[in-house]
Amino acid sequence: MKAIQRLTEVMMKKYGIYVPLNEVGYETVYLYKEEIDEQFVPPSVIDHLEGLITTESASFIDKNGDDHLVILVETGAVEPYEVWLVNGEVIPNFLEGIE
Secondary structure, three states, rough: HHHHHHHHHHHHHHHHHOHHHOOOOEEEEOHHHHOOOOOOOHHHHOOOOOOOOOEEEEEEEEEOOOEEEEEOOOOOOOOOOEEEEOEEEEEEOOOOOOO
């Protein structure tokens, strides 16, 4: 549920958009590190992990039809590793200027 909270928080901060919970898609997936695409998570972030890795995602399509997706990857750190995509494209600096 952290992904939903994070998505709604960032959409408000970045765009001033209130995201109703009933418009958020949500999924939790357990993956082995070999299954995680390096395009999303650099190997150095998860190399130390063994067994299944918990990933959580939340998505929202805004009024312009743009699909915003956040993926949170549990790495053992206090805060999960975040990946932001807009319309399927990874946006490395998505949070720049809001935090």
